[in-house]
Amino acid sequence: MEFIHIPVLIDEALEYLCIKKGEIIFDCTVGEGGHGIEFLKRIGSEGYLVGIDLDSSVLKKAEERLSTVSTNFKLFRGNFKDISNIIIEIGLGKVDKVFADLGMSSFQLSEGDFGFSFKEDGPLDMRMDKYVKLTAEDVINKFSEKEIASILWEYGEERFSKLIAKKIVEIRKVRKINTTFELADIIVRIYPVHHRKIHPATKTFQALRIYVNDELNNLKLMLDKAPEILKIGGRIAVISYHSLEDRIIKNAFKSDQRLRVINKKVVKPGPVELKANRRARSAKMRVAELV
Numbered sequence: 001m002e003f004i005h006i007p008v009l010i011d012e013a014l015e016y017l018c019i020k021k022g023e024i025i026f027d028c029t030v031g032e033g034g035h036g037i038e039f040l041k042r043i044g045s046e047g048y049l050v051g052i053d054l055d056s057s058v059l060k061k062a063e064e065r066l067s068t069v070s071t072n073f074k075l076f077r078g079n080f081k082d083i084s085n086i087i088i089e090i091g092l093g094k095v096d097k098v099f100a101d102l103g104m105s106s107f108q109l110s111e112g113d114f115g116f117s118f119k120e121d122g123p124l125d126m127r128m129d130k131y132v133k134l135t136a137e138d139v140i141n142k143f144s145e146k147e148i149a150s151i152l153w154e155y156g157e158e159r160f161s162k163l164i165a166k167k168i169v170e171i172r173k174v175r176k177i178n179t180t181f182e183l184a185d186i187i188v189r190i191y192p193v194h195h196r197k198i199h200p201a202t203k204t205f206q207a208l209r210i211y212v213n214d215e216l217n218n219l220k221l222m223l224d225k226a227p228e229i230l231k232i233g234g235r236i237a238v239i240s241y242h243s244l245e246d247r248i249i250k251n252a253f254k255s256d257q258r259l260r261v262i263n264k265k266v267v268k269p270g271p272v273e274l275k276a277n278r279r280a281r282s283a284k285m286r287v288a289e290l291v
């Protein structure tokens, strides 16, 4: 099996989490197991890794990858907002480390079927969890102009949110907007030329993905619950990829009396990693310890 996703900030995650032999690790976003396999190697035969993911298609890849190192792991489909219930369900008790690497994997991004990327043609779906009903296509074709504009502003900080929402509503009166290429094309055509440092559809796609997957609420719930499952002295590390998430993590760690912030300054990838992996360019990691 081919593994497309290159794990981000892997050396830094291992260093800041101080993973030792025999530890129990909870990987909230196991994905293709890129971080998970390194955790498994370090915890050895006495340790145990629990890995969850919303997307069952990536779990198959993780299973195959992790099995090459040991059998001391359990993977299953779940949402990290349910972290404390999951631990009770599997009867594990408290864990030594909690890790989350937010967003989507390169595999999901490259698969047109998810509809995450404006560079791949596919249905406007954007659900990581296929059991959720709402898709990006519903938002684009059924929500009011005001609702669309507010989603693009709130979750994408898109300064042309009103302009884009107006055009979407105008076009959908004539035809339904079904695909990623159709939506990206609408945005490209109307986006002011002097504001094209990044692809004009970037913020709209980010906003829709965050909204459809309720990403910010899931993150807040996970950050609130994670200290409940950590042992005293146990650590949590979270890697995020945009400022909305990073702000939530920073504030949650700072204001949580149960935690001590380990890195006052956010951890970012060094030049070697940035050169090797474009996806790492916006990554930020924050780490805290249960006191």
Ligand SMILES: C[S@@+](CC[C@H](N)C(=O)[O-])C[C@H]1O[C@@H](n2cnc3c(N)ncnc32)[C@H](O)[C@@H]1O
Pocket (backbone or CB within 6 Å): 005, 006, 007, 008, 028, 029, 030, 031, 032, 033, 034, 035, 036, 052, 053, 054, 055, 058, 078, 079, 080, 081, 101, 102, 103, 104, 105, 106, 128, 218
């Ligand atoms: C950046 S990838 C993780 C990659 C992984 N660390 C690796 O190196 O292979 C993020 C993963 O988190 C999953 N995910 C996103 N939100 C989630 C949630 N609320 N609960 C569980 N998994 C989630 C996505 O499906 C995706 O597979």
